[in-house]
Amino acid sequence: MFAAENGLRGDPRLEAISEAIRVVPHFPKQGIMFQDITTLLLDPKAFKDTVDIFVDRYRDMDISVVAGVEARGFMFGPSIALAIGAKFVPLSKPRKLPGKVISEAYELEYGTDCLEMHIGAVQPGERALVIDDLIATGGTFSAAIRLLGTVQA
């Protein structure tokens, strides 16, 4: 969720946030060190600090769209969207959205998947922030960027 180069080096909030994330070895399969953010959600200070760090970084940057990746981007994205005055757009797993969608398939650490977004949720020229809990291979994040990049008038 964070990179040390993001101007946060030495920020005391980071250590507490890091400690609040439980690491579960070999879940959901052998060799994966699963970063479990549900324990972060149980700690209101660490949870709020996490949201605040993003809000402080991305407010006043003319961002009108916060796009959250299902499922864990849905846990952080809406709070960030409300605080920076942007709309929240879900990037959902297949067959979850009832309207017309555009889709992007991708590979991840343990399988393949697809993200979908409602057509019309984002307009051409809008500036978007993509929120998720974690980047592993980067496949999910790349698919989210491609999806947002296909928006047409």
Ligand SMILES: O=P(O)(O)OC[C@H]1O[C@H](OP(=O)(O)OP(=O)(O)O)[C@H](O)[C@@H]1O
């Ligand atoms: O960088 P990547 O290799 O693409 O992996 C990162 C993605 O994997 C996890 O979600 P997951 O696909 O497990 O879905 P879930 O949150 O719906 O369980 C995580 O929340 C990211 O979205």
Ligand SMILES: Nc1ncnc2[nH]cnc12
């Ligand atoms: N190591 C990991 N922890 C949590 N979610 C993940 N998604 C892909 N790799 C993961």
